[in-house]
Amino acid sequence: MSIGSFIPVPFSETTLASLKAGPAQPLGEVTPAIGIFSGQIASQPTSLILQSDPFDYHGEDSVIRDLEGQPRLICRTNTASGKNGKVITDIQGNILISLKTKMGISKSFVGEDASGKEILKVKKKFALGSSLEASFTDTLSGAPTSKGIQLRGGFWLGSADILVISGPLIAQFSRRKVDGQGLNPNKETYIVNVAPGVDLVLVTAICICFENAAEGGR
Numbered sequence: 001m002s003i004g005s006f007i008p009v010p011f012s013e014t015t016l017a018s019l020k021a022g023p024a025q026p027l028g029e030v031t032p033a034i035g036i037f038s039g040q041i042a043s044q045p046t047s048l049i050l051q052s053d054p055f056d057y058h059g060e061d062s063v064i065r066d067l068e069g070q071p072r073l074i075c076r077t078n079t080a081s082g083k084n085g086k087v088i089t090d091i092q093g094n095i096l097i098s099l100k101t102k103m104g105i106s107k108s109f110v111g112e113d114a115s116g117k118e119i120l121k122v123k124k125k126f127a128l129g130s131s132l133e134a135s136f137t138d139t140l141s142g143a144p145t146s147k148g149i150q151l152r153g154g155f156w157l158g159s160a161d162i163l164v165i166s167g168p169l170i171a172q173f174s175r176r177k178v179d180g181q182g183l184n185p186n187k188e189t190y191i192v193n194v195a196p197g198v199d200l201v202l203v204t205a206i207c208i209c210f211e212n213a214a215e216g217g218r
Contacts, residue, residue: 027195030168032141035199036119037096040073041140042200048072048192050207064204067191073204086208088201096201099208109209111136120202122209132210136202149206162206170198173207 033041047067064073071091078085078098086099097111097120111120122134134149147167153160162171175190190211194203 027169027172027193030170030195030197033197033199034138034147034164034168034170035140035202036113036137037199037201038140040090040096040199040201042194042196042198044196046072046194046196046200048194048200048204049189050192050204050211051189072200075204075208088205088208097205099205101212107213109213111205111209120205120209122206122213124213132213134206134209136206140199151210160210162203168195170195171203171207 027045049065062075063071065071074089076087078087087095088097089095095114099111102108102110108123110118113119120136132151135146138145138147148165150163150165151160158175160173161169163169172193192207194200
């Protein structure tokens with residue numbers, strides 16, 4: 001199935017198998033688990049549906065669903081963090097991570113937990129061409145440790161691998177045309193396949209920030 005093909009939601013078993021078949025590098029289980037929120041660890045390979053322009057200010061909430069159509073997370077506008085602030089909550093509305101932009105030599109994005117502690121940072125590297133990097137505080141695989149994230153491929157190109165630097169592949173991204181209840185037909189949609197043992201909130205937040213940084217660099 002090529003990038004940009006039309007996929008209905010919810011997905012049939014045939015379509016689902018076609019979408020997940022033949023990744024460049026299979027998403028094996030990550031052990032020990034990696035991430036920030038122990039209650040949001042993928043117990044099996046999980047594919048999330050995200051939409052573009054998450055930092056556009058329109059005041060609406062965005063429900064993040066899996067390929068089976070089940071809601072997993074909610075992305076809300078967070079006016080307390082400024083015009084472009086966003087907050088990711090669980091389905092019950094509990095705040096997990098707040099995202100906001102920071103301006104400097106280049107735009108960066110930070111994620112804070114409910115107490116205001118910075119737990120994620122995404123920025124563009126100052127180099128020839130466009131490159132993105134991220135770091136997060138891993139609290140699940142031992143003592144809290146700062147780990148880096150590498151993007152292989154590109155959001156501009158429509159597909160990418162997301163890896164921990166000197167560590168495992170944790171997710172894969174690809175753009176798709178998806179139609180279904182709760183999706184904005186005026187926005188691009190992409191699928192993020194998340195490996196078992198990886199924090200769904202972490203991957204979602206990274207993708208939201210990477211996508212916005214990529215759009216700003218076009």
